[in-house]
Amino acid sequence: MPIYEYQCEECGTISAHVVLGAQPSAELSCPSCGSPELRRVLSSFAVVESEASRLANFDPSRPRDESFYRDSRNVGLWAKKRAQQMGIDLGPKFEETVEKARSGKLIKEML
Ligand SMILES: [Zn+2]
CATH class of the missing domain: 2.20.28 (Rubrerythrin, domain 2)
Structure with missing residues (x-):
């Protein structure tokens, strides 16, 4: 789907x-x-970058351009960054949810 x-x-x-x-x-x-x-x-595979460096370079206060949303690996990045800034440990459950969202499984499960 x-x-x-x-x-x-x-x-x-x-x-x-x-x-x-x-x-x-x-x-x-x-x-x-x-x-x-x-x-x-549209989705694309523009940049190959480790998540750690993506997270480090990611600035939630800066407006994101369209290319940001082209990459499904950016799903959940914002929430993660905020949590990191606030010192919150989101735990493995969050990772799992993000992974599902990135692969589209989460949405399939909701349907
Ligand atoms: Zn609108």
């Missing part, structure tokens, strides 16, 4: 949508502002 990420043209919110069939975008709308103007953000 294909799941695509879309960026809202109005407010920039990224949302993931399960897409059935060939022309889904007509029925999609932004979960934040309700705008139907969504642009698909």
Whole structure:
């Protein structure tokens, strides 16, 4: 089941949508502002980098550009960074959840 990420043209919110069939975008709308103007953000394998260095370079206060969302390995990175900054140990359960989210299993399990 294909799941695509879309960026809202109005407010920039990224949302993931399960897409059935060939022309889904007509029925999609932004979960934040309700705008139907969504642009698909394609997945790619742009940068090979260890998670440790990704985490180190990742600045949650800096606006992320579109390329950030093209990489599924960035899923969960924000939450992780915040937790690290606040000194919270998210534990193995979080890792597991992130892994599932990255591979799409989490969404499949929810369906
Ligand atoms: Zn929006």
